[in-house]
Amino acid sequence: MRSLVLLLISFFFATDPVFAQKAHEIQRFQLKEVKQGVAVDATHFYVINNTSLTKHTKTDGKQVAAWRDTTGLLKHLNSGVVLNRKLFCVHSNYPEVPMVSSIEIFDAETLRHIGSHSFGLLPGSATWADFYQGYWWVAFANYSDKASAEGRDNRWTMLVKFNANWERLESWQFPATVLQAFAPKSTSGGTWGKEGLIYCTGHDKPELYVLKLPDRGSTLQHVKTIPTVSEGQAFAIDRSVKSKLILYGITRNDNFVVVSEVK
Template identity: 80%
Template sequence: MRFSYLALLISWLPLHTAFAQQAHELRRFQLKEVKQGVAVDATHFYVINNTSLTKHAKANARQVAVWKDTTGLLKHMNSGVVLDRKLYCVHSNYPAVPMVSSIEIFDTETLRHIGTHSLGFFPGSATWADFYEGHWWVAFANYSDKASAEGRDNRWTMLVKFTKNWERLESWQFPANILQAFAPKSTSGGTWGKDGLIYCTGHDKPELYVLQLPDRGSTLKYIKTIPTVSEGQAFAIDRSVKDKVILYGITRNDNYVIVSEVK
């Protein structure tokens, strides 16, 4: 039997190579400060910095609200997700050790701080969270260039599943190729997609990594990499758009929020 060399080569290509996706820029907004991430709902996007938040109209980025921590209790907010008119921001004491984390809750209308949930000590700093299928999912990061006092590097990065009442159920490690892509940092942003897959970013690279829960074992399954316009850090998928994948991301060096479509 004769085989086509080209056909054989294509059959060996990873799925993401044969059917590549990428993010195409739609618009960008340069703001005063954009350092950690962005969240989004149907009408506004929310810029997350270490100890402050700003709320902006989606159409033109006009700032309509601002919040700043005046207590000195918050150190490093990382990411956020909007659920039922509440903005849940993930916070940690990074780079301090021992690592402690919390979820800080804000009213999306006014950005008033309305609640907190302490995750306490964990083997990692919480960097992103999402609520999916009745459960909380939180990523805890470790860094190879800032190894913890216990000697953990970024291989200790994990995704943890909690009940809606924050009881820990399960956890998974990230696959080796994604940890290499993160290196020397860790995962900075993540969310569940409408397709039932996990989308996450690292610290710097303009890439979106798509993962899946495994059918056995304790390691997340790598699906594909999607090139992006925005950098790593915390991003958001606009869930108010039903028939497209609209991505809100940032470039922290020049303080841009970038809106793009993945296709």
């Protein structure tokens, strides 16, 4: 009987999805400034800083384009995603309150600023966005170490679903296990991956949290946690690689873009 119990315990931990995968480094590029996140397409990666962007070749990290805000209107670019030759960057006025956010749109070829969508005042600071199955999905962060005037902490962090015309349709809160991992900060990066799963990061920890929409209720479900090489912040899945899960992430203290494979 004791042997059977030990065998079942061993099987449980061997198949526990929380520990089943990890990210393995493939390549890294040290650049002049890497502070907020990275986006990627088939041939280039894009480094996102508070008020500037740079574009680099995936083969050797060579910079081929750059943009910097000269208007003083932008405060805190958070993350980005490349769709149809456009780079959509999520922007907020963090750490100011009340929180206001926008999507800033750039030509992915030249990094020329070509458009903007304002969310205005919503209950949180937009940190990441993705377009999936015909809808926009945007995360609005709240922080426990800098509560808003309304007294919200990071439990108020939410994922909001919009239609293509930016009309709000649904929203979900993040699960308690992931909020505890975020604390005292919130989600900094996220995207949809394969098999209808949502991948997201916090502010600092080298971890990737895999979530899914619930069958019922209003709380996202925590599927598993994947240890990573990069350290929180905004990341990207390289969708040009179909057979593998390739991540582009950053380590902001030493200005590296890190490429890794989850397996």
